[in-house]
Amino acid sequence: MPSLIDKIWDAHVVLREPGRPALLYVDRHLVHEVTSPQAFQGLRLAGRRVRRPDLTFAVCDHVVPTDSRQRPLADQVAETQLAALEQNAAQFGVTFFGMEDPRQGVIHVVMAEQGVILPGATVFCGDSHTATHGAFGALAFGVGTSEVEHILATQTLAQAKPKSMAVRFVGQLPAGLSAKDMALAFIGQVGAAGGTGHLVEYMGPAVEALSMEGRMTLCNMSVECGAKAGLVAPDQTTFDYLQGRPFAPKGADWDEAVACWRALKSDADAVFDAEVVVDLSGLEPQVTWGINPGQATGLSGRVPDPAAMADPEQQRAAIKALAYMGLEPGQKIADLAVDYVFIGSCTNGRIQDLRAAAAVVKGRKVAPGVTALVVPGSGLVRAQAEAEGLDRVFIEAGFQWRLAGCSMCLAMNPDVLPSGKRCASTSNRNFEDRQGRGGRTHLCSPATAAASAIAGRLADARTL
Numbered sequence: 001m002p003s004l005i006d007k008i009w010d011a012h013v014v015l016r017e018p019g020r021p022a023l024l025y026v027d028r029h030l031v032h033e034v035t036s037p038q039a040f041q042g043l044r045l046a047g048r049r050v051r052r053p054d055l056t057f058a059v060c061d062h063v064v065p066t067d068s069r070q071r072p073l074a075d076q077v078a079e080t081q082l083a084a085l086e087q088n089a090a091q092f093g094v095t096f097f098g099m100e101d102p103r104q105g106v107i108h109v110v111m112a113e114q115g116v117i118l119p120g121a122t123v124f125c126g127d128s129h130t131a132t133h134g135a136f137g138a139l140a141f142g143v144g145t146s147e148v149e150h151i152l153a154t155q156t157l158a159q160a161k162p163k164s165m166a167v168r169f170v171g172q173l174p175a176g177l178s179a180k181d182m183a184l185a186f187i188g189q190v191g192a193a194g195g196t197g198h199l200v201e202y203m204g205p206a207v208e209a210l211s212m213e214g215r216m217t218l219c220n221m222s223v224e225c226g227a228k229a230g231l232v233a234p235d236q237t238t239f240d241y242l243q244g245r246p247f248a249p250k251g252a253d254w255d256e257a258v259a260c261w262r263a264l265k266s267d268a269d270a271v272f273d274a275e276v277v278v279d280l281s282g283l284e285p286q287v288t289w290g291i292n293p294g295q296a297t298g299l300s301g302r303v304p305d306p307a308a309m310a311d312p313e314q315q316r317a318a319i320k321a322l323a324y325m326g327l328e329p330g331q332k333i334a335d336l337a338v339d340y341v342f343i344g345s346c347t348n349g350r351i352q353d354l355r356a357a358a359a360v361v362k363g364r365k366v367a368p369g370v371t372a373l374v375v376p377g378s379g380l381v382r383a384q385a386e387a388e389g390l391d392r393v394f395i396e397a398g399f400q401w402r403l404a405g406c407s408m409c410l411a412m413n414p415d416v417l418p419s420g421k422r423c424a425s426t427s428n429r430n431f432e433d434r435q436g437r438g439g440r441t442h443l444c445s446p447a448t449a450a451a452s453a454i455a456g457r458l459a460d461a462r463t464l
């Protein structure tokens with residue numbers, strides 16, 4: 001009867017009191033420079049220590065430049081945040097991947113890659129895209145800075161249990177499409193608030209067929225429909241990915257862990273508060289035209305006409321989106337010229353994403369006038385890509401090959417999308433001013449972003 005979500009939840013409740021949120025044990029606490037300084041300061045002022053430094057993992061990612069690692073950082077605020085994290089990690093004794101560490105990168109890429117995230121675990125971080133880690137069958141979501149402090153001090157989190165939602169993908173994902181297209185199709189179907197207050201479990205053969213990288217992309221985007229988290233039940237794909245990673249269990253511990261993890265699935269008669277079916281048959285590569293991730297369509301589509309929308313709220317949102325995006329109703333999506341292309345982020349900055357993009361780019365050139373960036377999600381992804389020669393493919397085509405970080409996913413570092421410029425981006429949010437004040441974001445898959453860089457307009461990699 002219990003779902004995967006119920007099983008993980010129940011296994012972590014350390015205190016249940018009537019009328020109060022449950023107190024959950026925290027297995028992994030991830031920390032980055034933006035949401036942790038005040039939390040550590042709170043601890044310091046109260047004379048507390050970090051309760052479980054061995055379960056606390058920190059990395060700097062949002063503010064680090066991706067073209068140079070020179071200190072002090074040119075941006076004073078960024079330098080202060082970075083220095084604070086370095087000092088806090090040292091003083092409180094938590095594991096820290098510093099800016100010079102070859103393993104540094106976007107927190108959600110790094111921690112997964114290091115084997116920090118395990119099936120059935122609770123994983124929290126002061127960052128909404130913590131949802132990424134649901135890919136391992138972990139219960140993972142973002143928390144606020146005051147909760148970061150609470151977790152640092154107690155290794156617990158007070159949380160009322162959210163509702164549950166089953167998202168069943170049916171039909172076969174067409175060749176050339178990826179997890180990003182699945183995520184955008186789902187969010188396009190339910191809307192940017194369609195999952196509000198829910199923990200989602202993704203299921204169906206297309207999900208089972210995804211690599212861990214693909215599952216991370218899918219779970220990463222959960223928060224873009226308002227859901228708190230998204231999970232995929234662990235299976236052999238998960239175990240194969242984890243085995244041998246630095247922080248994963250070893251030897252007899254590994255065997256014992258896998259035996260437990262195999263039980264981590266929803267019972268056949270599990271009940272969910274909501275169920276959604278997404279049909280993948282005939283799906284086209286997805287791209288957003290608006291300013292929330294639910295405003296998505298297929299690449300052969302047209303910019304919608306707000307006048308034709310029945311729902312007044314949707315209509316208002318579309319009018320606002322078109323004005324910000326500089327679009328006219330009825331324009332063909334594939335006619336939209338791009339100025340920038342950004343391939344990276346915790347959504348699509350992993351090795352498989354870079355391989356997919358490189359396969360499209362190989363032997364071709366970036367269109368004149370297009371600024372195109374590839375930003376590996378971590379130093380290790382970068383090294384792997386270089387070992388495979390992907391850096392050469394990108395550089396020869398005219399892409400910039402950068403160091404790891406959040407980069408142009410959001411404008412907290414020097415990689416800023418200029419005002420009025422249009423960008424095909426593999427990141428997860430297309431909110432106003434997200435990539436830079438006045439910047440216009442079109443979310444898409446790595447293959448679509450790569451094809452768009454070559455074509456100089458939003459383009460389908462399958463027919464490039």
Ligand SMILES: CC(C)[C@H](C(=O)O)[C@@H](O)C(=O)O
Binds near residue numbers: 035062127128142410
């Ligand atoms: C800065 C951080 C708190 C934020 C988040 O919570 O997601 C960022 O990572 C983002 O993607 O907008």
Ligand code: SF4
Binds near residue numbers: 062108129345427
């Ligand atoms: S890559 Fe983007 S979405 Fe991911 S943590 Fe960084 S800023 Fe947030």
